[in-house]
Amino acid sequence: MPQEPHGPLALLERHQVTVYLAAMAAGALAGLLAPAAGPVLEHAVSPVLGALLFVTFLQVPAAELVRSSRDGRFLTAALVVNFAVVPLVVAALFVFLPEDRAVRLGVLLVLLCPCVDYVIVFSGLAGGSSRRLLAATPVLLFAQMLLLPLLLPLFMGPQLAGTVATGPFVRAFLFLIVVPLALAWAVQAWAARRPAGQRAADGATATMVPLMAATLLVVVASQLPQLGDSLSDVGAVIPFYVVFLVVMAFAGRAVARLFRLDTAASRAIVFTGATRNSLVVLPLALALPGGLAVAAVVVVTQTLVEVAGMVALVRLVPRLVPGTPAATPE
Numbered sequence: 458m459p460q461e462p463h464g465p466l467a468l469l470e471r472h473q474v475t476v477y478l479a480a481m482a483a484g485a486l487a488g489l490l491a492p493a494a495g496p497v498l499e500h501a502v503s504p505v506l507g508a509l510l511f512v513t514f515l516q517v518p519a520a521e522l523v524r525s526s527r528d529g530r531f532l533t534a535a536l537v538v539n540f541a542v543v544p545l546v547v548a549a550l551f552v553f554l555p556e557d558r559a560v561r562l563g564v565l566l567v568l569l570c571p572c573v574d575y576v577i578v579f580s581g582l583a584g585g586s587s588r589r590l591l592a593a594t595p596v597l598l599f600a601q602m603l604l605l606p607l608l609l610p611l612f613m614g615p616q617l618a619g620t621v622a623t624g625p626f627v628r629a630f631l632f633l634i635v636v637p638l639a640l641a642w643a644v645q646a647w648a649a650r651r652p653a654g655q656r657a658a659d660g661a662t663a664t665m666v667p668l669m670a671a672t673l674l675v676v677v678a679s680q681l682p683q684l685g686d687s688l689s690d691v692g693a694v695i696p697f698y699v700v701f702l703v704v705m706a707f708a709g710r711a712v713a714r715l716f717r718l719d720t721a722a723s724r725a726i727v728f729t730g731a732t733r734n735s736l737v738v739l740p741l742a743l744a745l746p747g748g749l750a751v752a753a754v755v756v757v758t759q760t761l762v763e764v765a766g767m768v769a770l771v772r773l774v775p776r777l778v779p780g781t782p783a784a785t786p787e
Contacts, residue, residue, distance in 0.1 A: 512641075555690075573598045584774075625738070713727065720779075727777065
């Protein structure tokens with residue numbers, strides 16, 4: 458079993474929400490004061506996020522992951538909330554969006570795709586089942602790869618066919634999921650056989666809070682300068698992202714109740730419904746033709762709104778889905 462962190466790391470863990478808010482504020486300050494560093498910091502997003510996910514996966518034993526992958530009720534609930542409920546919520550919001558085609562496309566790109574990376578971390582912080590979400594990750598990623606090309610034309614017409622490539626999805630799955638997971642399993646195997654391996658695993662898991670703070674800082678600092686002169690577009694979509702977060706928190710709870718899930722699984726369903734795949738779909742938006750370039754700004758805006766929303770949900774979801782005396786985080 459991993460040892461509890463001591464000293465400064467324990468202090469950070471006890472005050473982790475404050476640490477995350479401070480990291481976001483520092484990222485915003487860096488983005489405003491040194492916008493030229495944005496493109497450089499953007500290259501650091503994937504490595505930092507990969508390191509964070511490695512540490513997350515390290516805390517989920519491989520055997521537990523295999524057992525969770527057989528949890529058909531949780532997987533079905535995750536699919537229902539993401540690919541039945543979310544499109545309905547997006548459809549209700551869509552009619553109120555600005556008429557600009559690029560703005561609408563950006564909103565669709567980011568809201569129709571469930572998160573497959575840091576949602577696992579935030580869900581775990583709120584007492585959600587990280588291992589179940591991790592087991593659901595391949596299913597959610599493949600489902601969005603298959604369904605996004607079908608859903609976009611339904612909302613915006615058939616002229617969008619072929620404009621969204623699947624390459625970024627594949628690369629994200631490889632470098633943010635497969636590689637960190639394989640490394641985590643290798644360290645788990647080492648820890649099971651050697652004391653040095655256990656010490657390495659304990660040391661790595663103790664870095665969870667600093668890595669999450671670094672991820673938030675880098676994401677905000679790298680993406681804020683990209684907003685540029687698109688503040689009107691940003692202002693137009695922010696309310697929709699906030700409404701989406703609030704609505705999906707309650708919708709996720711309703712789906713969890715429908716499937717009669719336990720506390721940890723219910724909280725995970727709330728997070729998977731509310732958290733979107735902004736870090737993966739951003740390359741899709743950046744690859745769009747010049748006339749649709751504003752879509753990338755719209756996706757970046759969702760990233761900034763979401764990281765603030767996730768910090769809030771870590772505190773709010775345990776109240777929205779209260780635990781029972783027998784319930785324990787997974």
